[in-house]
Amino acid sequence: MTIAAHAIKTSNDTRGDSTRTRILDSAEHLFSECGVNGVSLRTIVAHAGVNTAAVHYHFGSKYGLLEAVFARRIVPIAKERLDLLAKCHQNPSLPPLLHQIIAAFLEPGMTGRHGGATFARLRARLAADASEETRSLLVQYFDDSSGQFLKALAKALPNLPATDLYWRFHFMLGTMVYTMANPGRIQALTKNECDPSDMDASLAYLVPFLAQGFLADPIPKAPIMLKSYKNNNKPKP
Template identity: 50%
Template sequence: MTKLKARQADHGGEENPELKPSVRKRLMDASEQLFAEHGWNAVSIRTIVTAAGVNLAALHYHFGSKEQLLSEIFAARAKPIAEERMRLLAEINLDNAPSLERILEAFLRPALTIGSDRRFGGRAFIKLRARLATEPEAISRKILATAFDESSGAFLSALRRALPDIPRADLEWRFHFMLGAMFYTMADAGRIQSLTDGRCDPGRVEDALQHIIPFVAAGFRSAPGSVRAIAKSRKQPK
């Protein structure tokens, strides 16, 4: 690409871009909204550049591909969540009977607060994250792993310290179910507001944390093998 074409791509083909957000930001903002609403696979490159008001060369110049664009959006949004989780975890004494509730709050609070902050994508990022968490695409798994595997691994280690009597496999399953509760709370689909005339509102973050932490803690503390015992009892002859 020549220097002239590079500058044109950098400006989306426009001659006077000074009063507009950068082309890179416009591409990221537009694609984040589109990916959140329709899913990564359903959005074409042409749809993205049209929504961003730039030319096709601009996307290839800044990101190279749609996959890289998604990766960079997610990395930028997820980084402050992972960093805040690790900061809060570092404040907990893991060497002396660490508090399960404090560990859970350190994990859940950043996702429900920073994740809903407009500075970090707000509702669009929450919807995008929920989509990636439920899509089986290899790219989705790769992006989530890059963003959160390191911090999530640290929390699994902390949970093993807090609950030494819970078998590792049971603990991992319970972590999986906690993620499900967290994602559905973040998604805030409106179903529970309808059922409760608004009394239960996941959009009120402090209320949500007040209720989800003891709920999840009870699940983590449940007796090991209790589910297997129930399954075994069902097989007993009547």
């Protein structure tokens, strides 16, 4: 069965307590908590109340299970992103277009609608994983919608060179993934005043920060600048 077929089959399972669904839920939770290599199938099946054979019957292997966990959430997230993007437009009664686009990109994956903090942390783990299998999962599901957002951002920032735009998009992914991963450092430093697991608060602070970053002047192009920007690139204060 293909990954997409897994996703469709799963999303049609509205009962929510079938063997398949319970395995997916347990796997999502434990992969997220312990990492894919940090948890055994035995632990997953014990948590789901099934046996090891069930996993191999439904998903073929541990990696097949990971694909299914991933596909179940990612297809609706990508769809919602594009839906929200289609609704973005200039209007004096709305926030600036740039803010709308950034929010359309970030919200679907970060709020609770698609697996919430659990799936978000799993995505963060996969992003730090460089293996070919993992990387292909991310590229396969995200690159299409990313391209659409890059186009929309380019249109909203007509004076920004493509290279600068790409870098800033990359930085946006970084803030998103790191916030979702929530390593706990900022809580420790601030005595829980800042809590990245509160995705609404995270977005409220993140969107304006990123929008402002996107609006920075492009950096000068001369190659020498790349090694000595400190003495040459002075944006107006």
